[in-house]
Amino acid sequence: MKIVFMVQLSVTSEQNGAKYAQLWIGEEEDLWQLGWSSMNMDKEQVDIWYEGSSWNEMMHIYRFQLAIKMSEGYRPLIEGIFHESEETKQRNQHTQKLQCYSELYGREELYQALCVWRRKKASTERKAPYFIASNRLLRMISTFVPHTLEELRELPGVGENKLTEYGQELLDITTKETREHGFPLNWVSTVLTEEEYESWNYRQKEQKYKQELDKFNLKKSVLTAIASSQSLDDISALTGLNRRELVDFLEELEKSGYDTEMLIAKELTWMTDDEQELIWNAYDELGTSFLKPILHQVYGEDPAGAGPLDQLYERLRMVRIRYRRQTETSKQVG
Known part of the structure; x- marks a missing residue:
């Protein structure tokens, strides 16, 4: 395996003195490996944090795991591994x-x-x-x-x-x-020690990068499930998110350029063409910013007879994803 990146870090304690570790990235036949090696009781301990083909996924894990180590007190011998500008700091x-x-x-x-x-x-x-x-x-x-x-x-x-x-x-x-x-x-600034501040700061990064990693893994799971023709209920069971949270996430994916049409088509198969056309026309007339006016125009001032409100809003939001995607595509073509 070819090592493409390596940095040495150390942590010092009164009981154990200085301990050293290495963080490294290797590549072989288009597969990446991210690892951490340290000495423990005079024996080298190697932890593999990632093995796979996704550079993006590996970098999410890199930032999260590195923040954990630095919150524990490890510091790189060469600064700048988080690429923060001095001005921002x-x-x-x-x-x-x-x-x-x-x-x-x-x-x-x-x-x-x-x-x-x-x-x-x-x-x-x-x-x-x-x-x-x-x-x-x-x-x-x-x-x-x-x-x-x-x-x-x-x-x-x-x-x-x-x-x-x-x-x-x-x-x-x-x-x-x-x-x-x-x-x-x-x-x-004078009372707070630099070590207290740095360790706290890296704990904040740990939380931030954990959220980013969780979101990356959620996106990966949802997109994989969509590609394998799973339903919204299937994906809900897989991810632990409820249907409303998943529709929120579908809207985020669409804004980021991902196509969720396979799942939307599966969920809307039971809707009549007439109902979808009514919703589409309401978006044409009233815009997509607010759902309540669309709800009343399509299902009347008392929509309870058309079904549970959460289901009606879910229909509106899924059709809205389609509507926005087609509108944006038309703008780009025009």
């Missing part, structure tokens, strides 16, 4: 360090009190809790404990609208608490 560093410190040194009791406030507020305003405030923002508020609106404004994620709507209510909770450090928050 510097631009995001202040916000990231505030987030890092709040997760490592947060005040759990105050955080839970803020979560209770958010839950009640969301119920009163009939909003999803994350519209009120994200977990990340509540973590920072509970850690840095702002006592004034100006201090609250200093936290990333607090805009003027949020400050006006919820600022005083948040301060009613935080001003009852004492704090070790004050504002401004430039002290965070």
